[in-house]
Amino acid sequence: MAFSSVQFLFVFLPLSLAVYWLCPKWLRNAVLAAFSLLFFAWAGLKGAAILVLLAGINWLGGLSLGRLAHKRPLLILLILLDLAVLGGFKYAGFAAETVNALVPGLLPVLSPALPLGLSFYVFTAIGYCADVAAGKVESEKNPIRFAVFLAFFGHGPSGPIVRYGQQAPQLDPGSETRRVSADRFCYGIKRLVLGLAKKAIIADQLALIYAKVASVPAATLPAPILVLGYTAYMMQLYFDFSGYSDMAIGIGEFFGITLPENFEYPYLACSVGEYWRRWHISLSSWFRDYVYIPLGGNHGATWRTHLNLLMVFFLCGLWHGASWTFVAWGAWHGLFLALERAGLGAAVERAPRPLRHAYALAAVFGGPAGAYPAAFGQLLFPAFGQGGVVAGGAQAGGATQRGTAMHPSPPLAGTDWPSVLSLVLGIFAVLGLANDAPDKDLYVGIFLLASVAIVLGGIGVAAPDRGKGMPTAGIVLGILALVGLADALL
Numbered sequence: 001m002a003f004s005s006v007q008f009l010f011v012f013l014p015l016s017l018a019v020y021w022l023c024p025k026w027l028r029n030a031v032l033a034a035f036s037l038l039f040f041a042w043a044g045l046k047g048a049a050i051l052v053l054l055a056g057i058n059w060l061g062g063l064s065l066g067r068l069a070h071k072r073p074l075l076i077l078l079i080l081l082d083l084a085v086l087g088g089f090k091y092a093g094f095a096a097e098t099v100n101a102l103v104p105g106l107l108p109v110l111s112p113a114l115p116l117g118l119s120f121y122v123f124t125a126i127g128y129c130a131d132v133a134a135g136k137v138e139s140e141k142n143p144i145r146f147a148v149f150l151a152f153f154g155h156g157p158s159g160p161i162v163r164y165g166q167q168a169p170q171l172d173p174g175s176e177t178r179r180v181s182a183d184r185f186c187y188g189i190k191r192l193v194l195g196l197a198k199k200a201i202i203a204d205q206l207a208l209i210y211a212k213v214a215s216v217p218a219a220t221l222p223a224p225i226l227v228l229g230y231t232a233y234m235m236q237l238y239f240d241f242s243g244y245s246d247m248a249i250g251i252g253e254f255f256g257i258t259l260p261e262n263f264e265y266p267y268l269a270c271s272v273g274e275y276w277r278r279w280h281i282s283l284s285s286w287f288r289d290y291v292y293i294p295l296g297g298n299h300g301a302t303w304r305t306h307l308n309l310l311m312v313f314f315l316c317g318l319w320h321g322a323s324w325t326f327v328a329w330g331a332w333h334g335l336f337l338a339l340e341r342a343g344l345g346a347a348v349e350r351a352p353r354p355l356r357h358a359y360a361l362a363a364v365f366g367g368p369a370g371a372y373p374a375a376f377g378q379l380l381f382p383a384f385g386q387g388g389v390v391a392g393g394a395q396a397g398g399a400t401q402r403g404t405a406m407h408p409s410p411p412l413a414g415t416d417w418p419s420v421l422s423l424v425l426g427i428f429a430v431l432g433l434a435n436d437a438p439d440k441d442l443y444v445g446i447f448l449l450a451s452v453a454i455v456l457g458g459i460g461v462a463a464p465d466r467g468k469g470m471p472t473a474g475i476v477l478g479i480l481a482l483v484g485l486a487d488a489l490l
Contacts, residue, residue: 051117092110126290145172149171198240422457457473
């Protein structure tokens with residue numbers, strides 16, 4: 001049951017809110033826990049049972065950690081149990097396929113259904129146990145409060161990953177931090193609607209564009225179309241994921257639970273390191289606090305710091321997907337972070353801001369598991385990939401790299417390119433203003449992008465027998481960009 005689904009928006013969420021607010025305060029956590037269980041059970045009873053079991057183990061484990069003098073053995077055991085469950089569901093098939101590639105037929109390939117939100121669930125639980133063991137927080141005595149912390153349906157499926165130290169003050173329904181004023185509720189509506197718009201209006205449309213481009217052999221496509229496919233993929237990833245994070249934050253506000261921000265305009269980053277401080281913030285900070293720092297962080301020899309970065313992003317890549325493509329993707333990002341720390345970052349910092357932006361995006365999306373990497377390589381080096389090499393690699397990667405759905409699509413000849421370009425240019429124009437202090441040299445570019453988006457959107461709206469949603473969105477975004485530009489200049 002996705003946040004953008006009719007069942008959630010018009011049945012589950014209104015019903016949960018009605019029951020929650022009609023109950024006395026002392027019962028509200030139990031109501032929230034029950035609806036959270038129902039939410040996960042909707043995706044599968046077996047998966048929900050696994051999540052309940054994990055919640056019980058980590059709650060009891062946290063209580064024991066709070067009482068033991070020697071906490072490390074139990075902490076290691078709890079972490080291994082959590083990772084074993086995650087590994088059994090998410091990585092068992094990948095491990096078997098890897099072994100069978102070396103020794104054919106040695107292991108059976110199992111593909112159990114992954115419980116909804118298991119990766120986020122496990123990382124939240126591990127963080128909680130680690131904080132209790134380190135004495136940073138007291139263990140939670142109330143199982144219902146712990147269930148709300150760990151499994152609240154607002155953040156359970158797609159994050160953000162929450163910390164007990166941040167959430168503990170909000171777990172008491174009678175506390176001042178849990179009080180929901182009219183302004184707070186309206187803010188929740190604003191974030192929910194914003195996230196829904198990102199997901200349904202922008203991300204889903206961009207996914208269709210990317211699917212159309214990726215369904216055609218890359219070797220046969222002109223450079224502008226490859227750029228369009230690349231851009232659509234980039235933007236779809238951002239608007240889809242950040243849209244879910246916005247919806248999660250909005251849902252949390254309805255119940256008096258403030259969730260952490262998970263995105264801060266990542267595509268405005270000027271380095272790979274800055275990108276990871278802006279993208280999926282709760283995950284990158286989790287890896288920093290619970291993996292990078294325990295490994296030694298940057299307190300040691302230079303080679304050891306670089307090795308720590310590579311190890312962290314090896315694990316980060318594996319967390320994103322059970323395939324060697326994602327492992328390579330993680331290693332790619334770790335390599336750039338190590339290079340930036342070794343001196344590349346200082347060199348990039350001396351370049352003009354537009355070039356720094358270009359470097360960051362090329363480094364983030366130009367490597368393994370990036371958006372259309374092989375096809376984009378063909379764009380830059382036309383001799384690369386002749387004979388269908390690029391086409392095969394691009395399509396195979398695009399279908400599986402990050403779970404982008406690949407559906408049969410109409411031929412490119414029927415695509416309403418003015419509408420498509422209007423939406424893409426409008427998005428870029430608005431993103432150009434998203435920085436708190438955009439450079440003056442960007443203003444001219446923003447003006448041109450917004451103006452062209454409006455013109456192309458008008459062409460798309462006027463075209464007969466075409467959908468009006470995409471060009472209208474492009475026009476609206478272009479106008480918003482011009483209004484924002486006028487406000488910045490005046």
